[in-house]
Amino acid sequence: MLALYTYWRSSAAYRIRIALNLKGLDYEARPVHLVNDGGEHLKSAYRDISPQAQLPTLIDGDVTVRQSMAILEYLEETRPTPALLPADTQGRARVRELALAVGTDIHPLGNLRVLKELESRYGADAAGKAAWCRRWIGNGFDGIEVLLERGPKGRYSYGDTPTIADCCLVPQYYNAVRWELDLAPYPNICRVVEACQALEAFRKAAPEMQPDAT
Numbered sequence: 479m480l481a482l483y484t485y486w487r488s489s490a491a492y493r494i495r496i497a498l499n500l501k502g503l504d505y506e507a508r509p510v511h512l513v514n515d516g517g518e519h520l521k522s523a524y525r526d527i528s529p530q531a532q533l534p535t536l537i538d539g540d541v542t543v544r545q546s547m548a549i550l551e552y553l554e555e556t557r558p559t560p561a562l563l564p565a566d567t568q569g570r571a572r573v574r575e576l577a578l579a580v581g582t583d584i585h586p587l588g589n590l591r592v593l594k595e596l597e598s599r600y601g602a603d604a605a606g607k608a609a610w611c612r613r614w615i616g617n618g619f620d621g622i623e624v625l626l627e628r629g630p631k632g633r634y635s636y637g638d639t640p641t642i643a644d645c646c647l648v649p650q651y652y653n654a655v656r657w658e659l660d661l662a663p664y665p666n667i668c669r670v671v672e673a674c675q676a677l678e679a680f681r682k683a684a685p686e687m688q689p690d691a692t
Contacts, residue, residue: 499679584618
């Protein structure tokens with residue numbers, strides 16, 4: 479069975495939970511708390527698994543895959559049905575473009591280690607950290623909203639079946655709600671997320687549904 483080192487509020491781990499559910503794959507959740515005891519991900523037990531001390535990590539027999547975007551691609555290559563990437567080259571590039579707009583542009587600026595650095599080094603309080611997150615999620619959503627408006631219309635981010643773009647967008651939307659970003663300027667994003675959240679695979683992956691949710 480697959481095993482996933484995860485944390486209920488990690489948006490990167492959330493992406494993988496969605497993908498696993500969409501593909502109908504059973505997995506063992508192995509929670510790693512990012513806050514308790516100074517952060518369990520920073521302890522040697524987890525660093526032996528993930529030297530970068532980041533979540534998620536996927537274990538597939540003798541194979542260990544780190545970094546959520548690499549895990550998404552690994553799952554697509556090893557368990558290709560149902561596909562989370564389009565069959566055509568142009569479509570695959572488009573979906574990857576949307577996924578990476580979240581995974582490499584928005585997410586890194588709002589993860590826990592960045593927020594802790596803002597607090598400890600620059601004195602940011604809770605309001606300051608929230609404003610920072612709204613600033614960069616909004617910046618990223620501005621671009622994604624235009625891409626969705628201009629791109630091929632469908633029920634989801636690309637077409638009428640979920641893709642890895644949706645696996646990335648929904649967790650980032652969760653963060654946008656958490657940090658109280660005004661979502662009125664993003665009707666296409668809201669439409670896609672609503673369609674995704676109607677699916678059991680997305681609902682089961684939601685943070686509040688995880689065994690380690692607090």
